[in-house]
Amino acid sequence: MVPPRPTSPPRTPLREVAALLGVPAPESGPGAPADVTGVTLDSRAVLPGDLYAALPGAHAHGADFAAAAARAGAVAVLTDDDGARRMRAAGTVLATLVVPDPRGVLGHVAAAVYGTRPTPLRLVGITGTNGKTTTAYLVHSALTALGRRPGLIGTVETRIGDERVGSVRTTPEAPDLHALLAVMAERGLDGCVMEVSSHALAQHRVDGAVYDVALFTNLSQDHLDFHGDMESYFAAKAMLFTPDHSRRGIVCVDDAWGRRLAAEATVPVLSLATGDDSADWVVHPDEHDPAAFVLSGPDGVLLALRSSLPGAFNVTNTAMAAAVLVTLGEDADAVGRAVLADPHVPGRMERVALEGGGVQPLAVVDYAHTPDAIGAALRALRPGTPGRLVCVTGAGGDRDRDKRRAMGVAAAGVADLVVVTDDNPRSEDPAAIRDAVLAGVQEVRDAGRDVEVVVVGDRRRAIREAVAAVWAEGADATVAVVGKGHESGQDVGGVVHPFDDRDELREALRLAAGTVAR
Ligand SMILES: CC(=O)N[C@H]1[C@@H](OP(=O)(O)OP(=O)(O)OC[C@H]2O[C@@H](n3ccc(=O)[nH]c3=O)[C@H](O)[C@@H]2O)O[C@H](CO)[C@@H](O)[C@@H]1O[C@H](C)C(=O)N[C@@H](C)C(=O)N[C@H](CCC(=O)O)C(=O)O
Numbered sequence: 453m454v455p456p457r458p459t460s461p462p463r464t465p466l467r468e469v470a471a472l473l474g475v476p477a478p479e480s481g482p483g484a485p486a487d488v489t490g491v492t493l494d495s496r497a498v499l500p501g502d503l504y505a506a507l508p509g510a511h512a513h514g515a516d517f518a519a520a521a522a523r524a525g526a527v528a529v530l531t532d533d534d535g536a537r538r539m540r541a542a543g544t545v546l547a548t549l550v551v552p553d554p555r556g557v558l559g560h561v562a563a564a565v566y567g568t569r570p571t572p573l574r575l576v577g578i579t580g581t582n583g584k585t586t587t588a589y590l591v592h593s594a595l596t597a598l599g600r601r602p603g604l605i606g607t608v609e610t611r612i613g614d615e616r617v618g619s620v621r622t623t624p625e626a627p628d629l630h631a632l633l634a635v636m637a638e639r640g641l642d643g644c645v646m647e648v649s650s651h652a653l654a655q656h657r658v659d660g661a662v663y664d665v666a667l668f669t670n671l672s673q674d675h676l677d678f679h680g681d682m683e684s685y686f687a688a689k690a691m692l693f694t695p696d697h698s699r700r701g702i703v704c705v706d707d708a709w710g711r712r713l714a715a716e717a718t719v720p721v722l723s724l725a726t727g728d729d730s731a732d733w734v735v736h737p738d739e740h741d742p743a744a745f746v747l748s749g750p751d752g753v754l755l756a757l758r759s760s761l762p763g764a765f766n767v768t769n770t771a772m773a774a775a776v777l778v779t780l781g782e783d784a785d786a787v788g789r790a791v792l793a794d795p796h797v798p799g800r801m802e803r804v805a806l807e808g809g810g811v812q813p814l815a816v817v818d819y820a821h822t823p824d825a826i827g828a829a830l831r832a833l834r835p836g837t838p839g840r841l842v843c844v845t846g847a848g849g850d851r852d853r854d855k856r857r858a859m860g861v862a863a864a865g866v867a868d869l870v871v872v873t874d875d876n877p878r879s880e881d882p883a884a885i886r887d888a889v890l891a892g893v894q895e896v897r898d899a900g901r902d903v904e905v906v907v908v909g910d911r912r913r914a915i916r917e918a919v920a921a922v923w924a925e926g927a928d929a930t931v932a933v934v935g936k937g938h939e940s941g942q943d944v945g946g947v948v949h950p951f952d953d954r955d956e957l958r959e960a961l962r963l964a965a966g967t968v969a970r
């Protein structure tokens with residue numbers, strides 16, 4: 453979806469953009485009064501007055517779309533030498549700014565054009581493999597409960613007041629990000645809570661935005677298709693904790709990567725840990741109630757809290773949310789009350805129940821799509837499941853291949869029945885992906901754990917078979933459908949078919965209950 457733009461952006465003379473970049477002011481195109489009023493890196497999103505950033509990509513060079521951008525009203529192009537050469541060869545006449553690395557300067561250019569540096573909003577940036585979305589919703593809902601007017605940018609959606617725009621990426625490209633921040637300021641919002649992916653940090657998408665507080669949740673295997681190895685993945689995340697990107701940070705040090713980050717960050721950071729009194733913020737779990745805990749922090753802050761979302765990891769996410777709010781200067785007692793507000797986090801441990809109630813298994817949709825998150829989600833459900841715990845899982849195509857087997861291991865390590873199915877196979881052979889997940893499940897079975905497994909490629913049928921398998925156990929059983937969460941489509945061979953796990957699970961419950969015909 454195309455994100456909104458500010459209604460009255462300032463007019464920035466092209467020569468000012470050139471001066472910012474330290475390059476000669478280009479000749480204007482035929483008759484063009486070159487004032488820039490917007491920026492985009494997608495020729496299909498160009499509005500009159502835009503600077504079109506023509507970037508080299510994995511599949512194409514943006515310069516090949518410069519003529520289309522000019523027809524749509526772009527007043528100039530920002531590109532590299534190769535882009536300028538391609539434009540000359542194609543005879544595309546448009547004022548051109550040439551720099552060695554256009555992606556590397558784009559955030560600063562967009563911030564200058566949209567007037568978002570310094571950002572007129574309090575910014576919170578959240579990074580980490582798991583927990584970004586959940587923590588962002590927790591911070592957003594608590595700030596709202598405190599009477600603030602925060603925006604939200606993340607994997608599921610962007611929220612600008614009551615307006616909600618579905619997301620294409622977790623973190624927008626720099627021109628879209630700065631346009632969004634300008635829109636939020638224009639509409640009277642006073643802050644923005646956003647997820648900052650490692651892709652975004654590596655690709656300069658958040659350049660020009662400085663977070664008042666940056667958060668790190670955890671790091672575990674994911675996205676190695678993009679980063680290559682864990683070291684590079686960590687290095688990308690660590691960029692958020694440098695003065696270019698944040699003023700200070702809160703780092704969860706429950707894993708070794710967090711401990712390393714707390715030591716290596718070049719902005720002041722406060723550590724947060726569970727049960728470790730040496731940290732700045734300490735989560736003291738309640739022995740009798742897994743959702744309850746006391747959070748102690750700097751300056752004698754002591755908050756008795758309760759996570760409204762299931763799972764030990766949501767205790768940590770809630771603690772992170774409270775710590776960031778106090779660090780932002782919110783009154784600690786008010787924060788204690790505000791984080792108790794029940795946030796709805798779409799597709800994260802989201803319960804799906806049959807209308808009309810009746811005895812039925814606990815049915816949950818969760819976005820867990822890393823080995824670590826699958827293990828955490830299933831462990832959260834285990835204690836409330838005296839009967840069988842079923843996990844419907846698959847792995848995505850064209851993404852980190854290494855994690856597939858590990859996802860099978862994680863599911864089989866906790867569940868009683870694993871239903872291996874498809875999850876966005878994209879351009880890959882779905883059967884090969886299922887085989888990799890199955891190999892992980894088999895490894896756990898070979899090691900002696902008593903876990904059943906079935907392979908049902910068609911995700912709809914897989915969900916229905918999972919529910920049918922444990923329906924007779926009623927409320928003792930749990931069905932966890934993991935991987936897609938809030939997503940509304942299944943990508944098979946580049947074609948996205950409408951598919952929502954929540955709707956499918958509800959339908960499976962109805963079928964098993966016999967309230968609809970098979
Ligand atoms: C791997 C990756 O990050 N790829 C990004 C990259 O794509 P690319 O290099 O393949 O671009 P390309 O297709 O070769 O096109 C080159 C240039 O021509 C432009 N173009 C292309 C066609 C056209 O008609 N007009 C046009 O202007 C493109 O906008 C691009 O700037 O540049 C594109 C725009 O510049 C991005 O949209 C694209 O992100 C894609 C959508 C993507 O899937 N990214 C994922 C991996 C991602 O960023 N994920 C993270 C983390 C999620 C998580 O934590 O789970 C996220 O923040 O979402």
Ligand SMILES: Nc1ncnc2c1ncn2[C@@H]1O[C@H](COP(=O)(O)OP(=O)(O)OP(=O)(O)O)[C@@H](O)[C@H]1O
Pocket residue numbers: 580581582583584585586587607622647669670765766768769799800801818819820821824825826828829
């Ligand atoms: N702090 C945490 N530690 C481990 N697992 C977590 C944590 N928080 C959430 N999870 C698990 O990870 C899944 C994804 O959570 P969430 O969407 O909040 O993370 P994310 O970082 O936004 O992921 P993505 O960037 O892929 O959207 C959840 O559905 C849950 O199973």
